[in-house]
Amino acid sequence: MQTVIIGSGNVAYHMAKAFNLKNIPLMQVFGRNSEELKKISEELNVPYSTEHLQDADLYIICVSDNSVENVSQIITKKDCLVAHTSGSLPKEILKGEYRKASFYPLQTFSKSKELDYGKIPFFIETENEQDQQFLFEIASKISENVMESSHEKRKYIHLTAVFACNFVNHLFAKAKEISDSQEIPFNYFLPLIDETVKKIHDIEPKAAQTGPAVRNDVKILELHEQLLKDESLKIYKTMNHSIQKMYEL
Amino acid sequence: MQTVIIGSGNVAYHMAKAFNLKNIPLMQVFGRNSEELKKISEELNVPYSTEHLQDADLYIICVSDNSVENVSQIITKKDCLVAHTSGSLPKEILKGEYRKASFYPLQTFSKSKELDYGKIPFFIETENEQDQQFLFEIASKISENVMESSHEKRKYIHLTAVFACNFVNHLFAKAKEISDSQEIPFNYFLPLIDETVKKIHDIEPKAAQTGPAVRNDVKILELHEQLLKDESLKIYKTMNHSIQKMYEL
Numbered sequence: 001m002q003t004v005i006i007g008s009g010n011v012a013y014h015m016a017k018a019f020n021l022k023n024i025p026l027m028q029v030f031g032r033n034s035e036e037l038k039k040i041s042e043e044l045n046v047p048y049s050t051e052h053l054q055d056a057d058l059y060i061i062c063v064s065d066n067s068v069e070n071v072s073q074i075i076t077k078k079d080c081l082v083a084h085t086s087g088s089l090p091k092e093i094l095k096g097e098y099r100k101a102s103f104y105p106l107q108t109f110s111k112s113k114e115l116d117y118g119k120i121p122f123f124i125e126t127e128n129e130q131d132q133q134f135l136f137e138i139a140s141k142i143s144e145n146v147m148e149s150s151h152e153k154r155k156y157i158h159l160t161a162v163f164a165c166n167f168v169n170h171l172f173a174k175a176k177e178i179s180d181s182q183e184i185p186f187n188y189f190l191p192l193i194d195e196t197v198k199k200i201h202d203i204e205p206k207a208a209q210t211g212p213a214v215r216n217d218v219k220i221l222e223l224h225e226q227l228l229k230d231e232s233l234k235i236y237k238t239m240n241h242s243i244q245k246m247y248e249l
Numbered sequence: 250m251q252t253v254i255i256g257s258g259n260v261a262y263h264m265a266k267a268f269n270l271k272n273i274p275l276m277q278v279f280g281r282n283s284e285e286l287k288k289i290s291e292e293l294n295v296p297y298s299t300e301h302l303q304d305a306d307l308y309i310i311c312v313s314d315n316s317v318e319n320v321s322q323i324i325t326k327k328d329c330l331v332a333h334t335s336g337s338l339p340k341e342i343l344k345g346e347y348r349k350a351s352f353y354p355l356q357t358f359s360k361s362k363e364l365d366y367g368k369i370p371f372f373i374e375t376e377n378e379q380d381q382q383f384l385f386e387i388a389s390k391i392s393e394n395v396m397e398s399s400h401e402k403r404k405y406i407h408l409t410a411v412f413a414c415n416f417v418n419h420l421f422a423k424a425k426e427i428s429d430s431q432e433i434p435f436n437y438f439l440p441l442i443d444e445t446v447k448k449i450h451d452i453e454p455k456a457a458q459t460g461p462a463v464r465n466d467v468k469i470l471e472l473h474e475q476l477l478k479d480e481s482l483k484i485y486k487t488m489n490h491s492i493q494k495m496y497e498l
Contacts, residue, residue: 156427156433166462184406197417197443205421211414212337234490246419
């Protein structure tokens with residue numbers, strides 16, 4: 001079985017690296033950004049191209065959701081399987097006469113950050129049993145958490161991930177903006193952040209809630225609002241309002 | 250030196266436990282809630298009372314910010330040091346003729362969750378050098394991160410903590426609400442959440458941002474908005490707007 005990865009971003013890089021680590025043959029990384037492709041190619045010893053897409057059995061499209069449809073049209077081969085890695089798109093977004101699939105790794109990928117691939121949940125959807133078995137086999141070489149998932153369910157998995165990861169990271173960025181403004185080193189907050197996350201491995205997040213909003217500490221809420229403005233103030237009010245609704249305060 | 254802890258909530262419990270672990274003598278836990286005090290007393294083998302406040306050199310008030318002022322008035326002794334554990338209140342909120350201080354542990358405390366006290370940053374503010382030295386000595390027995398901090402700075406430390414901890418936990422609670430609604434096990438998201446936090450030990454949060462908003466993936470943003478309502482939708486819009494402002498999208 002010959003596989004090509006299409007894309008040169010964070011997901012493409014980590015998928016290629018995971019394949020490499022598990023000795024799953026990879027015949028090419030293909031994309032538009034020759035500089036990024038070259039880096040991946042050199043690190044993983046895999047050929048790359050920006051022009052000639054290799055003939056393969058499996059193409060994994062790792063590009064931003066905006067581009068999946070366009071990119072899927074460069075594959076003109078019919079007897080092959082094409083999978084995208086998007087959490088939110090249906091497999092039917094792929095436009096070609098090949099067999100279609102979704103191969104969604106639930107993780108946040110940054111090139112500069114090494115990952116343990118073994119625990120990443122993979123969600124797979126295919127057109128037929130054989131393709132499913134094939135993608136399960138590949139994903140199972142990378143991770144111990146491989147599952148089937150419909151597009152309907154995957155949309156909600158992605159949405160949950162946006163709250164639990166993308167928005168959480170943005171809160172860290174806003175928090176750092178506040179601490180930077182007062183020359184307070186952000187690493188003071190790392191034990192607190194680590195504990196916040198450790199907690200929810202043992203306790204339901206709803207039961208783990210602390211802070212002025214859940215205590216309905218009106219004076220502190222007012223004081224904090226005076227220290228904030230613009231987007232930070234909007235986040236502060238929105239989050240507190242939502243906390244107070246959840247606990248019916 | 251004789252110390253009394255006032256309060257029976259999460260902070261009081263963990264402060265008493267930290268004192269206990271480090272063999273710092275604790276003569277009493279005092280408060281209103283006899284049931285909770287009794288539990289602490291039995292676990293840590295420290296006397297408790299709801300009526301007779303012991304004569305001590307140091308009182309540490311571990312009650313919610315709303316109650317600090319009232320509670321501080323039950324201490325009628327003059328020749329003693331009284332510290333509160335609030336991140337946002339000035340030491341002058343304490344109403345009595347004793348010496349005043351702030352003794353602020355930057356952490357999220359839940360009774361049901363064990364903690365490593367050794368890394369908790371403690372922020373201390375006192376009226377004089379001698380009290381400062383005394384509180385530094387105590388805090389340094391508990392943690393390796395003990396610092397002086399003015400009230401002005403401490404307010405911002407607390408505010409940063411609300412973003413980095415309280416709001417982050419609420420996002421986990423909202424995320425779980427979404428995944429629960431589709432019968433998707435929340436533990437699928439734990440590797441993603443763990444990685445989100447691991448990342449910011451190595452990368453600036455601003456550089457670690459991923460997700461549809463920072464990619465300006467308008468179609469996905471619209472799709473997600475259709476899946477949400479009420480507070481979740483408000484959070485979704487507010488966070489995305491703030492992300493897009495931060496990256497000038």
